[in-house]
Amino acid sequence: MSQPSGIPKTGEKAPSFSATNQDGNLVQLEDFQSNWFVLYFYPKDDTPGCTVEAKDFSEYSAQFDAFGAKILGVSPDSEKSHCKFIHKHDLSIQLLSDPEHRVCEAYGVWQLKKFMGKEYMGVVRSTFLIAPDGDLVHAWSNVRTKAHVEKVLNKLQELLAAV
Numbered sequence: 001m002s003q004p005s006g007i008p009k010t011g012e013k014a015p016s017f018s019a020t021n022q023d024g025n026l027v028q029l030e031d032f033q034s035n036w037f038v039l040y041f042y043p044k045d046d047t048p049g050c051t052v053e054a055k056d057f058s059e060y061s062a063q064f065d066a067f068g069a070k071i072l073g074v075s076p077d078s079e080k081s082h083c084k085f086i087h088k089h090d091l092s093i094q095l096l097s098d099p100e101h102r103v104c105e106a107y108g109v110w111q112l113k114k115f116m117g118k119e120y121m122g123v124v125r126s127t128f129l130i131a132p133d134g135d136l137v138h139a140w141s142n143v144r145t146k147a148h149v150e151k152v153l154n155k156l157q158e159l160l161a162a163v
Helices: 047-058 061-066 079-089 102-106 148-161
Strands: 016-019 027-028 036-041 071-073 094-097 110-115 118-123 126-130 137-142
Touching: 016 079, 036 047, 036 148, 047 061, 047 071, 047 079, 047 148, 061 071, 061 148, 079 094, 126 148, 137 148
Parallel strands: 036 071, 071 094
Antiparallel strands: 016 027, 016 094, 036 126, 110 118, 126 137
């Protein structure tokens, strides 16, 4: 499946970003130098697919930590919404607030979508695996949540085994 043109390609440097997390703290790409990390984009807090994905990433967070990988979720929701979402579902991952869509646009995931005959701009569920040197090493677009987190973890293991 081809990726939309705005999505950075494997081997390129990951686009720089800065956004606030659920606690209002500024988080930047540069904060993760020397770490692997998963940057995943989702449409909206507390919706069925987004909840499954966030809970799955939380469930597997210790395994990602064991490989030195951090997990960041990004959506247009507010810090307050992220706090409620994290508390309600006991999430252990960090969520970034991107109400102006700057991070989403930098990663090419803010796109025209269609639902029930209506067109609107929204987040295309996507995940990026970024190496400690800042290179984008794998991207998933139009993600289906079922077993997605396991695919990301398997790809990380595969890449680490090749090093």
